[in-house]
Amino acid sequence: MTVTGPTELLATWEAGLARQGSGRALLLHRAARPGADTDALLSVPLGERAADLFALRRALFGDRMQVTLDCADAECGAAMEFDLDAGELGAVRPVVPEGGLRVTEGDWVVEFRLPGAADLAAVATEATAVTDATDATDARRLLAARCVVSAVRGGRVATAAEVRRLPGRVLKRFAEAAEAADPGAELTLAIACPECGAATSAELDIAAYLWTELDAWAREVLLDVHLLASAYGWSEPEILALSPQRRRYYLELCADA
Numbered sequence: 001m002t003v004t005g006p007t008e009l010l011a012t013w014e015a016g017l018a019r020q021g022s023g024r025a026l027l028l029h030r031a032a033r034p035g036a037d038t039d040a041l042l043s044v045p046l047g048e049r050a051a052d053l054f055a056l057r058r059a060l061f062g063d064r065m066q067v068t069l070d071c072a073d074a075e076c077g078a079a080m081e082f083d084l085d086a087g088e089l090g091a092v093r094p095v096v097p098e099g100g101l102r103v104t105e106g107d108w109v110v111e112f113r114l115p116g117a118a119d120l121a122a123v124a125t126e127a128t129a130v131t132d133a134t135d136a137t138d139a140r141r142l143l144a145a146r147c148v149v150s151a152v153r154g155g156r157v158a159t160a161a162e163v164r165r166l167p168g169r170v171l172k173r174f175a176e177a178a179e180a181a182d183p184g185a186e187l188t189l190a191i192a193c194p195e196c197g198a199a200t201s202a203e204l205d206i207a208a209y210l211w212t213e214l215d216a217w218a219r220e221v222l223l224d225v226h227l228l229a230s231a232y233g234w235s236e237p238e239i240l241a242l243s244p245q246r247r248r249y250y251l252e253l254c255a256d257a
């Protein structure tokens with residue numbers, strides 16, 4: 001991966017400040033795949049996007065990711081710290097079986113594609129638009145319906161209304177097939193507490209994790225620019241053009257002076 005320069009990264013950070021989770025994830029994904037258009041990025045399977053973001057994370061900040069998590073045991077609650085390997089996690093990319101994600105269940109034969117970020121966003125919008133309480137099953141049903149490539153029921157093409165009401169068994173089989181084909185779509189950590197032994201599980205959202213790191217990095221770089229501009233009168237582009245090593249060295253000289 002070509003490492004994006006500090007100027008482009010600062011622009012990504014600046015654009016992300018005004019956005020929330022999914023908007024930031026899209027900006028980071030674009031930084032990972034410069035040149036790809038928005039629709040293409042949003043339709044990439046979720047595990048593919050996660051792998052792209054892990055690759056970006058490695059290029060920017062290295063392999064070792066430090067994670068802290070509180071023990072889920074209410075009486076213990078110990079803070080746990082552990083390392084993850086971005087290279088290992090990013091190696092998991094989706095593999096769709098030959099013939100696609102095909103579910104044969106009862107009188108249904110349904111072919112699905114893997115969901116991408118656009119599908120999750122659409123389901124979230126649709127789910128909140130439905131006034132009566134939308135539960136997890138409804139959300140799963142909406143997602144599955146969006147990902148249907150073809151659906152045959154009892155030997156004839158299923159209607160759109162039927163596709164929107166896929167039976168629970170088909171939904172379950174779709175979820176299983178999608179997880180098997182795209183295991184990196186959701187990354188759940190299961191950590192045993194070194195204090196009490198209780199297991200804590202948590203989801204690792206690489207986009208949110210990387211955003212937090214980028215935010216800290218950007219603020220640090222801007223502080224460097226401020227200090228060096230004040231000391232030497234250099235412009236922002238001039239300072240950003242320095243390697244991190246030179247920037248650090250000049251800052252040390254300023255501190256010594």
Ligand SMILES: [Zn+2]
Nearest residue numbers: 071076193196
């Ligand atoms: Zn514990």
